[in-house]
Amino acid sequence: MRLLPTVLAAITAASPLFAQCGGSFSSFVKGLEEEAISRGHDPATVNAFFDSARQDDKVLRADRAQGVFQKPFIEFSRRLISQDRINRGQSNAQKYDAIFNKIERDYGVSRGVLLAFWAFETDYGAFQGDFNTLNALVTLSHDCRRPELFRPQIFAALELYKHGDFDPRNTTGAWAGEIGMVQMLPEDILENGVDGDGDGHVMLKTSAPDALMSGGKMLSSLGWRPGEPWIQEVTLPANMDWSLTGLEESRTVQQWAQMGVLPRTGSLPNANMQASILLPQGHKGPAFIAYPNFRVYFEWNQSFTYVMTAAYFATRLEGAPVYDAGNPDQGLSGGQMKQLQTKLQARGHDVGAVDGILGANTRAAVRVEQARLGLPVDGWPTPALLGRL
CATH class of the missing domain: 1.10.530.10 (Lysozyme)
Incomplete structure (x- = not known):
């Protein structure tokens, strides 16, 4: 399951005529219905689509509990990569060889890339998430933390519903609204979905050819350079x-x-x-x-x-050996990372949220301070750096 929402969706502001976020949930859903009708959707279709929408507190809890990203690369990669996952990946590469050949021919995306996403997102389709997708999207849109990311996905899901490719009551997936074996948001499915098995529908939950072809097309649309390494x-x-x-x-x-x-x-x-x-x-x-x-x-x-x-x-x-882990300097615990981020903020650095996660802004700030203090400028924060600050 993907643990952060994608930034693939076009982030569009909703009309000020309709509820943006917060307030009464039922009023918020009513506003979504009115907006959908104003966009030209049939009122009966809109009512049927939103009829089952409910707020899901489990979605909000999942949104605020992403501690796995506090783990450093070596620990995280060893946790996710196993010989069993490699073996099953190679087995799936053989099973769907014709599909991967077509993806490589049409989009230039190497099979290892999609196999890795397939493995990490859903363990090759075994665990696709059991959150009701419509409820997840409406809940996250009502929540005022990041509504601009999720609100467009509701209307994309409505389009998929009209095509017969989304069931508001029964379609399930990740807590952040992603659907299927490679976990794509409704807008991404609408834009990049491919009917890989030729049945007339794009069903990313049940069809590996659909999911893999759609993932390949999406990567291509994002600027993947055909045939090049990564x-x-x-x-x-x-x-x-x-x-x-x-x-x-x-x-x-x-x-x-x-x-x-x-x-x-x-x-x-x-x-x-x-x-x-x-x-x-x-x-x-x-x-x-x-x-x-x-x-x-x-x-x-x-x-x-x-x-x-x-x-x-x-x-x-695709055959590369296990990496040489070397002997890295000791890193920081989650609490120490928050201390570091607080100290970096005090020195005028924009590290974003003090969340204990070594993100891009924190790494950039660490590099600046390493240079200032005469330490190796490698972006890796250590207890020694924390002490010097």
Whole structure:
């Protein structure tokens, strides 16, 4: 199950004539119905669609409990990647070989990429979530934390309902409204859904061909570059300038090679391709070179830890070895991370919410402070850095 809502949806503001969020839930739903009718939908269809909508407190609890992303890359990846998942991934690659061949031909997305998403999102379709999707979307739209992310999905689900591809009473999925084997939001299904099995419907819950083809098309629409790699493990020279690492920094593959960056296995791709060096747990931990396709992952999920793990697992499914974990410096606990974020805020850094999660803003602030204090600029916060601050 996806643990953060996607940013794929076009974030559109609802008309001020209708309830935006909060207030009476029944009045809020009534406002949604009025808005749907104002958009030209048949009133009887609208009434039937919203008739079963209920507020779901379990959705709100799930939205506020995403502690898994506090785990560092090595722990998180070891938790999600098992030999059993690799074996089943390879088995599914054979079972759906013709579908993967078509995806690679039509969209240029390598099979390992979709197999990794399929594994992490739903364990190859086994656990797709049991939250009523309409209730989840309406609940999150009524909640005033991030209504702009979820409100457009309600009207996309209404379109799917009219097509016969969504049941407001029985369609279930993740707490954030994603549906099916690769967990796509209704708007994404509407825009990128593909009838992979030729039955005239896009059913991502029950049809692996539909789900995989739709996922491939969505990645393509997000800018996936056909036939190009996404990430690769590398070894770095001892005299590496750590300040050059991180997603904010980019060089050509040739420039990195001239600095002494070497692939741990295989060879580096096109010398002119832009790439970044990533150190998910600092300069003493595993190291990867990330190519333009890696950035597309963040359109699927915004968590750096999830993205790194999904991208790496995709390479494992295609034959890459287990990464060299190295010997990273000790990281921070969730409580220590919150202390760090508070200290960084006090120094004028924008770290977003003080949530104990090492997100992009916190990493960027850590790099600035590491440079100021004469520490290796690798974006990995340690107790020593916390103490110096």
